[in-house]
Amino acid sequence: MIIHDKQFELFISSNQIQSQIADLAERISADYADKCPLFIGVLNGSFMFASDLLKEVNIPAEITFIKVASYAGMQSTGKARELLGLSQSVKDRHVVVVEDIVDSGITMEGIIHQLEQAGVASVEVASLLLKPECLQREVDVKYVGFEIPEKFVVGYGLDYDGLGRNLKDIYQLRLD
Numbered sequence: 001m002i003i004h005d006k007q008f009e010l011f012i013s014s015n016q017i018q019s020q021i022a023d024l025a026e027r028i029s030a031d032y033a034d035k036c037p038l039f040i041g042v043l044n045g046s047f048m049f050a051s052d053l054l055k056e057v058n059i060p061a062e063i064t065f066i067k068v069a070s071y072a073g074m075q076s077t078g079k080a081r082e083l084l085g086l087s088q089s090v091k092d093r094h095v096v097v098v099e100d101i102v103d104s105g106i107t108m109e110g111i112i113h114q115l116e117q118a119g120v121a122s123v124e125v126a127s128l129l130l131k132p133e134c135l136q137r138e139v140d141v142k143y144v145g146f147e148i149p150e151k152f153v154v155g156y157g158l159d160y161d162g163l164g165r166n167l168k169d170i171y172q173l174r175l176d
């Protein structure tokens, strides 16, 4: 498949994604059974994962969103810009930050720092994808869908310059 000027190939199928999400939701539901967690989705990329994950979480829970962007094209700008802040108090809440991908960890480090400053009771991260080889920060991602190698991916919320977010499957950049 071609997006803009680049060739991508199928990497993780929709079935694999959904099955992994069901497992993550089961673990989270068990861990937060009596905590009424507040899920915070990081827009734009997490919208599909947050939606599918929350449908499988079977305990009382709330969800809200923040908007942060650090990528331009295929490159991290090295800093997370906060574009939309929180609309509700997180003080004393058990928070699960929901991300599509943790790559360098710079975005997540910034978010966790802000949440801790705001007085959360606890904060954990649920990320559909993690690129362990790319981590530049010590970020503990408790709930990981897939650990993937250092390759640019699109689909299921993830974009390449605006396109590809609506794909059901995840594709990786073809290098040839």
Ligand SMILES: O=P(O)(O)OC[C@H]1O[C@H](OP(=O)(O)OP(=O)(O)O)[C@H](O)[C@@H]1O
Pocket (backbone or CB within 6 Å): 042, 043, 044, 045, 046, 068, 069, 070, 071, 072, 076, 099, 100, 101, 102, 103, 104, 105, 106, 107, 108, 158, 159
């Ligand atoms: O670990 P990092 O290197 O910081 O990269 C991860 C971030 O990059 C992507 O967002 P992006 O900046 O592309 O914004 P988007 O979600 O609106 O696509 C992704 O959704 C994470 O928020």
Ligand SMILES: Nc1nc2[nH]cnc2c(=O)[nH]1
Pocket (backbone or CB within 6 Å): 071, 101, 102, 103, 104, 151, 152, 153, 154, 158, 159, 160
């Ligand atoms: N679309 C996309 N966004 C990212 N943000 C950080 N890593 C990636 C990636 O591999 N693909």
